[in-house]
Amino acid sequence: MTSFTYAANPVRVVFGRGTLGTLGDEARRLGLSRVLLVGSPRYADTAADVLGPLLAARFEDAAMHTPVDVTERALKVVAEHDVDGVVAIGGGSATGLAKAIALHTDLPQLIVPTTYAGSELTEVLGQTADGRKTTQKTPKVRPETVIYDVDLTLGLPVPFSAASGLNALAHAVEARYAPDANPMTDLLAAEATKLLTSALPRIAENPSDVDARTDALRGAWLAGTCLDAVSMGLHHKLCHLLGGKFGLPHAETHAVLLPYVMAHQGLDDAGEIFDLAASLPIPHSLAELGLTEADIADEPEAALLRQAIDGTRPAAPPSLKALTNQVVDSFAGAPDRIRELLSDLVQTLHGYAIRTDLTQDEWEYAIGFLTRAGHITTDTRQEFILLSDTLGVSSVVDVLTNSRTPDTTPSAVLGPFYVEGPPETPQGADIAAGLPGTPLWTDIRVTDTEDRPVPEAVVDVWQSNEDGFYDVQLPEVDGPVLRARFRTDAEGRLRFRTIVPSAYPIPSDGPVGQMLDAVGRHPYRAPHVHFMIAKPGYRTLITQLFVAGGEYLDSDTVFGVKDGLIVDFTERPGGGRRLDFTFRISGSSE
Numbered sequence: 001m002t003s004f005t006y007a008a009n010p011v012r013v014v015f016g017r018g019t020l021g022t023l024g025d026e027a028r029r030l031g032l033s034r035v036l037l038v039g040s041p042r043y044a045d046t047a048a049d050v051l052g053p054l055l056a057a058r059f060e061d062a063a064m065h066t067p068v069d070v071t072e073r074a075l076k077v078v079a080e081h082d083v084d085g086v087v088a089i090g091g092g093s094a095t096g097l098a099k100a101i102a103l104h105t106d107l108p109q110l111i112v113p114t115t116y117a118g119s120e121l122t123e124v125l126g127q128t129a130d131g132r133k134t135t136q137k138t139p140k141v142r143p144e145t146v147i148y149d150v151d152l153t154l155g156l157p158v159p160f161s162a163a164s165g166l167n168a169l170a171h172a173v174e175a176r177y178a179p180d181a182n183p184m185t186d187l188l189a190a191e192a193t194k195l196l197t198s199a200l201p202r203i204a205e206n207p208s209d210v211d212a213r214t215d216a217l218r219g220a221w222l223a224g225t226c227l228d229a230v231s232m233g234l235h236h237k238l239c240h241l242l243g244g245k246f247g248l249p250h251a252e253t254h255a256v257l258l259p260y261v262m263a264h265q266g267l268d269d270a271g272e273i274f275d276l277a278a279s280l281p282i283p284h285s286l287a288e289l290g291l292t293e294a295d296i297a298d299e300p301e302a303a304l305l306r307q308a309i310d311g312t313r314p315a316a317p318p319s320l321k322a323l324t325n326q327v328v329d330s331f332a333g334a335p336d337r338i339r340e341l342l343s344d345l346v347q348t349l350h351g352y353a354i355r356t357d358l359t360q361d362e363w364e365y366a367i368g369f370l371t372r373a374g375h376i377t378t379d380t381r382q383e384f385i386l387l388s389d390t391l392g393v394s395s396v397v398d399v400l401t402n403s404r405t406p407d408t409t410p411s412a413v414l415g416p417f418y419v420e421g422p423p424e425t426p427q428g429a430d431i432a433a434g435l436p437g438t439p440l441w442t443d444i445r446v447t448d449t450e451d452r453p454v455p456e457a458v459v460d461v462w463q464s465n466e467d468g469f470y471d472v473q474l475p476e477v478d479g480p481v482l483r484a485r486f487r488t489d490a491e492g493r494l495r496f497r498t499i500v501p502s503a504y505p506i507p508s509d510g511p512v513g514q515m516l517d518a519v520g521r522h523p524y525r526a527p528h529v530h531f532m533i534a535k536p537g538y539r540t541l542i543t544q545l546f547v548a549g550g551e552y553l554d555s556d557t558v559f560g561v562k563d564g565l566i567v568d569f570t571e572r573p574g575g576g577r578r579l580d581f582t583f584r585i586s587g588s589s590e
Contacts, residue, residue: 011145020149023147027051028054034085035054035055036087038059038074044089047087047112056083057078057081062093063093065133066097066099067129068127074100078107084108085109086108086110087111096126102140112147113146116164116219119224123139124137133244135236158203162204162281163255163283168219169192171224171226175189175226177354178355188225195218196215200280233354233355234357258273260307266320267321285308286305300359327350373512380473383507386416390516408586412542412560415560416507422462423480423485427486427487427489428495429484430497431496431497439497442494442529442578443495443580445494445582446459446492455492457488459486459533460484461486461529462484463483463528465499465502473507482499503524503525526547526553526560526561528547533585538588539588541585545565545567545581546567547567548568
C-alpha cells in the first residue's frame, strides 16, 4: 500500500446557470463593501450592475501572463479607493491579476470565470517580468469564492472554447503523472478528462449546446481542483517558459503542447488527445504560434518541442508508468518493510526524474557527486552524513523517530564527527586537556520523565575546539580530546570541565561544500556540545545543547537547532562560564 495525503480544496463554489446574479450576495458574504472589479467591459459591465453600491473601482487592463507592471498599476487603484476585496470576471488574465493583487494585499477574491481556465481553483500564481515567467504556490493567492455561470460561456467563440478547454484538460492530465498524485486526484482527473473530451467536440459542432457547455465548465472546475492538490510538472514548465519568453498565447500554447508532453511522459492516450486537438479549430503547432526551430534550439527539451513546432503526430516512448510498476513489482518477494521502503523510494525517484525532465548529463553529474562523496569519506570524515544533514534529511528522520516522546529532552542529529567508543573518563575531569578557550564548568542531571534520577547512565560527550575543529580533524592531536564517556552517579549527576564551544563550518572542501557554494548557503553550525545518553531499559537520547546568543542559531546549516536545546551558558563571577542542565529520558516501552 502506498501512503498519501490529501487536503480538500477550501474554495467556495457556486455553479449553475444565471449564477452571476448571486455576485452581490457572495461579495457581502465575504464582508466586502468596497470592491475592485477586474475585467473587460464585455462581462464586467454586467457584473458592475449586479454589484451596485459595493463597487468602488474598476480595472480593465489585465494582461496575459500577469506582467508585474500591470499589477503595480492595479495596486495603486486598490490604494486610492480603499478597496477591501477583488472581483475578477473573465479568463485567466483577470484571474491572474486578482491573485497578484491578493499576494501583495491579502484581500479576499471572488472569481467569475468566463473560459475553461481552471486556474481559479488553485493557489498557483504565474507572473512575468523582463520576458521571464516565474511561478509560485502560496495559499495567499487562492480565491475565497468562485462563481461558475454556464450562461457566460455560451457566447465564447469556438476557437477560444477549444483552446481553453484543452488548457483545462492539461491540468487534469498533469495530475495523472504527478509524483504526489493520490486516489482522490486520480478520480478527479479521470472525471475531468471524460467531461472535457466529450464536451469539446460537441461545442465545436453546436456552440449553443448548454449541456456540452455545462460539462466543459464542470470539467475545468474538477481539473483545476486536482491540479491544486499536486505539484506542477513538465507541461506547465514548458508552457510558462515559452509564454514568458516569447509572449505566446496561454491557452493555445497549452493546447498545442499537451499531446507531445503526454507522449513524452509515456501516457497511452497521447494519440487520442492529438486527434481531438486536430479536430478542433485551433492552432496545431508551435509554428502556427510564431515559433521556429531556432527559437527552441538551446532548450533542454528541444526534441519534444521540435515535434510541436512541426505539428506532427507525437511519437510515444515506452510507458514510463509501466517501467516504474515493473521495478516495484520486482520487490514482491521482499519482506514487508523492505518492500515498502524500496517501492516508495523507486516511485519517488522515478517521479522526480519525470517531473523535472531529468537529462542524461544531469543524472551522470548526480552519480559523479555521490561517487566523489564516497571517495572522500573515511572513518573520520563522513561526507554522506554531511549530505543528509545539509539537505535536512537527518533532522526529518530525527523528528520522525523521536517526536513520539514529547516529555523527554528534544533530540538532535548525530552529526559526522561521532566516534564509537570514546575513552572512559572519571567525573570532574577536564576533557579539554589544556586546550585554549573559555573555561566551562558543566553540571548535568539525567532523570526519567517522572524526574527520578537515572544512575549509571552512559553519557558520551564530544565538541569542537575554540577554532571550530574536532579532534579527528586535527592530525597533530595525539589521542581523543574534547571527547569522553562518563557515567552518572547515584543521583543521576555528571560533572566535568571543558571549554565553551564555538560556531564552526562543516567540512566544505568536498562535494557537499561545493553544493552549498552553488546555492549560496553558508556552511556554519551554531555553537553546541553533543550528548548521547544510554542505559538499558531506556531510549537512547542523541542531542546537542546550543549556546544561547550564539551565531547561526536561526540558520544552522544542518537545521539541527531546536528551541528546547538553546541553553544559557552563564558567566561565572571568577571568569569562565557554567552550564547547568537536566536531561529527561524515557523508558524504552514509553
